[in-house]
Amino acid sequence: MPLTTDIQIHAVNVLVIGSGAAGLRAAIAAAAGCEVLIVGKRPRTDAHTVLAAGGINAVLDTSDPADSWQQHFADTYKEGYGLGDPAMIEIMVRKAPDAIRELADWAPP
Ligand SMILES: Cc1cc2nc3c(=O)[nH]c(=O)nc-3n(C[C@H](O)[C@H](O)[C@H](O)COP(=O)(O)OP(=O)(O)OC[C@H]3O[C@@H](n4cnc5c(N)ncnc54)[C@H](O)[C@@H]3O)c2cc1C
Known part of the structure; x- marks a missing residue:
């Protein structure tokens, strides 16, 4: 697999890995007074949280x-x-x- 050259650098207080409900809830908690970055390996629409039936x-x-x-x-x-x-x-x-x-x-x- 070729290495990507599209590298971005962001300095934040908290890095949350995973953009499903668990990651987003953690980000909300951390956002009180902190700068938070959320990273997921798949598109946002592909998390189980988005696919769930909603109950x-x-x-x-x-x-x-x-x-x-x-x-x-x-x-x-x-x-x-x-x-x-x-x-x-x-x-x-x-x-x-x-x-x-x-x-x-x-x-x-
Ligand atoms: C079809 C379906 C229906 C469902 N229905 C219900 C329901 O009715 N009621 C209910 O309570 N639950 C339901 N669930 C279960 C519920 O959706 C999950 O338990 C819940 O969404 C899990 O949330 P999560 O944040 O832990 O994980 P996810 O929503 O899966 O989020 C995980 C995140 O981590 C990221 N990630 C994973 N590995 C890496 C990595 N190595 N590096 C970076 N990012 C990574 C993923 O890309 C994703 O963004 C359903 C699930 C499915 C698939």
Whole structure:
């Protein structure tokens, strides 16, 4: 493969590698007082985040009063065929409501 000569130099405080949801959320957090550069190896339209169907689950206490983080945990573990790390799933389902509310309230600076 030939070496590219199209080299650009940027000096920033934080470099985020990956422009999916995880990278973009990290960039938002880092952007408070820092200059951030996001780099991805594929076009922006090719990240799983862009290809996803768009459903996000969290227990928000808005529809089913019997819903709980424990039920969300059980559903997630079962739908993952028992392959998910229970400790990671618990963190995700416990933090999901705050993350969804944060996304809903977020506005570009
Ligand atoms: C068709 C489809 C439907 C889905 N539907 C849902 C859904 O309904 N609900 C749901 O919750 N989840 C869904 N998912 C899963 C969800 O999209 C992913 O779990 C989530 O988007 C992952 O986000 P991410 O930021 O970790 O990764 P990605 O969005 O994949 O981003 C990774 C980024 O890293 C970059 N990268 C990778 N390697 C390198 C490297 N070496 N150097 C530089 N950059 C690199 C990539 O180019 C990309 O920009 C779906 C996924 C797919 C594919």
